[in-house]
Amino acid sequence: MPILTLKLSDNARIQNTQTLAQGLTQLSADVLHKRADVTSVVFQRxxxxxxxxxxxxxxxxxxxxxxxxxxxxxxxxxxxxxxxQAFDLLLRHFVDGQQLHATSYISVQELPASDWGYGGLTQQQRRELVQTL
Known part of the structure; x- marks a missing residue:
């Protein structure tokens, strides 16, 4: 259940935000083996x-x-x-001619399974439920 938050300066021009969100979702599935159906992508300007x-x-x-x-x-x-691969994907979705500042960052932040979840259950609780079934 990854959550991706993309912060962009308001001068960024993305060709198609839906296609970019789908690409980031697919990349998380292909590279990090995350379930696409519970992956969230949020854009902030x-x-x-x-x-x-x-x-x-x-x-x-x-x-x-x-x-x-x-x-x-x-x-x-x-x-x-x-x-x-995410950096490359992002570069391909900017309108031609736009330059990314050198301090454009990508981070993968790991949280303990007990510290986050969805549907009102932590990831740890979800794992425990699966183990008891």
């Missing part, structure tokens, strides 16, 4: 005067993709592959 790098505003596109997954469900190699 940040005003240029609210995003600073080194104390300065930038005309370039600023981007930050954060993905939350359950701790211990992926290897370092899988997470590295996801980060590289």
């Amino acid at each position: 940040i005003a240029a005067n609210d995003w600073w790098v080194g104390g300065e505003a930038s005309d370039q596109v600023l981007m930050q993709l954060d993905m939350r997954i359950t701790q211990g469900t992926n290897t370092e190699a899988e997470k590295a592959a996801f980060i590289a």
Whole structure:
């Protein structure tokens, strides 16, 4: 049940946000073996005067993709592959000519199974229920 949050400076022009969301969902399924049917993708726009790098505003596109997954469900190699492929995927979805700022980040954040969940149950509780069936 990964959650991907893509923060973009408001000058970013995406060709098709639905196609990008579907691509990120598919990438999480293919590379990190996550279930697409419970993967959430959220886009957030940040005003240029609210995003600073080194104390300065930038005309370039600023981007930050954060993905939350359950701790211990992926290897370092899988997470590295996801980060590289997600960066490439994002580049392909920007309108031609837009440049990403060098400080565009992608992170995969691991949370303990007891610290998050969905449907009112933590991931740990969901695992325990499956084990008792």
